[in-house]
Amino acid sequence: MHTQETEIRTVTVTRYITPLREGGSMPAITEADDGFMYVLKFRGAGQGIKALIAELIGGEIARTLGLKVPEIVFAILDEAYGRAEPDEEIQDLLKASVGLNLALHYLSGAITFDPAATAIDATTASIIVWLDCLITNVDRTSRNTNMLIWHRELWLIDHGAALYFHHNWANWEEQITKPFALVKNHVLLPFASELDAVNQQLTILLSPKRIQEIVQLIPDAWLGNEPVFESAEAHRQAYARFLTDRIAHSANFVKAAQDARETLI
Incomplete structure (x- = not known):
């Protein structure tokens, strides 16, 4: 990681709450070890890491322009995380996304x-x-x-x-x-x-x-x-x-x- 003026926090995902199936890449509402809920974007989804890069760059440019964007964090997904998931599609997504993902603070009630x-x-x-x-x-x-x-x-x-x-x-x-x-x-x-x-x-x-x-x-x-x-x-x-x-x-x-x-x- 390189030195930068903007700091992106890193959290570890602790709980999978529910998928957001209206998104083509099936992001999910999750909870992290800091106690907050996030919309998690998976590296193993359709457009993969490129979508995460676009999310990061687009969001931080928007913030620079004075627009409101939910906090962006790096989200670590552990290898054991998806083993208990009964839905095979979601389990495959979780397995393909082990490691560093990206998430945005969940705006509850928006x-x-x-x-x-x-x-x-x-x-x-x-x-x-x-x-x-x-x-x-x-x-x-x-x-x-x-x-x-x-x-x-x-x-x-x-x-x-x-x-x-x-x-x-x-x-x-x-x-x-x-x-x-x-x-x-x-x-x-x-x-x-x-x-x-x-x-x-x-x-x-x-x-x-x-x-x-x-x-x-x-x-x-x-x-x-x-x-x-x-x-x-x-x-x-x-x-x-x-x-x-x-x-x-x-x-x-x-x-x-x-x-x-x-x-x-």
Whole structure:
């Protein structure tokens, strides 16, 4: 693990409570040795470690931008943990996820964000749209907003589908300056009228130094499995370069988002 300004706590999972079957990767509500409940994202699920990396990077970038994200922790799953689980599918998932996983603090009693029921201001909407264009998050649509209302505040969850370029590292550099075409489906796009204004502010917040601090959070154990990179650190630095260069060319995705918004209003 590398030194960083942001510290991610590590907990050990002690109790499996219930699966969240509405998620494609079947995350679960669990309890850890610190007494808190978490939504656990499994390394053995469909998109594996890449989804955990996207969750970590997306969540910490969102937090840097002043958005509310549940605390992210590293979660250790012991080898003996799933032996008593009667559901074979869940048991297989637990066995495949032994070791270091990722979890988010469980927001008990939170309700799904509904733009028809909860007003959102233009600046906040614009920041979230900008974020999702940066990290190419395909999963913030009206069908699945991945936002919650908890204690009357808006919280962002589930960034595991972001950074989809890393599912094919062969052409990752070509993706850096491309606009985010799927922004047209973003649930908050109609409200995002301040994209130019927030672009100037957010590019300052996400300095190259801050991006380095975030990518240094990625555990070495989650890196080094891509043959196009000679080392785990080269793999880590590819994420840093993608993000810093994409921020430097943010005008590309801001213009695309504004053009998409024009077709809606």
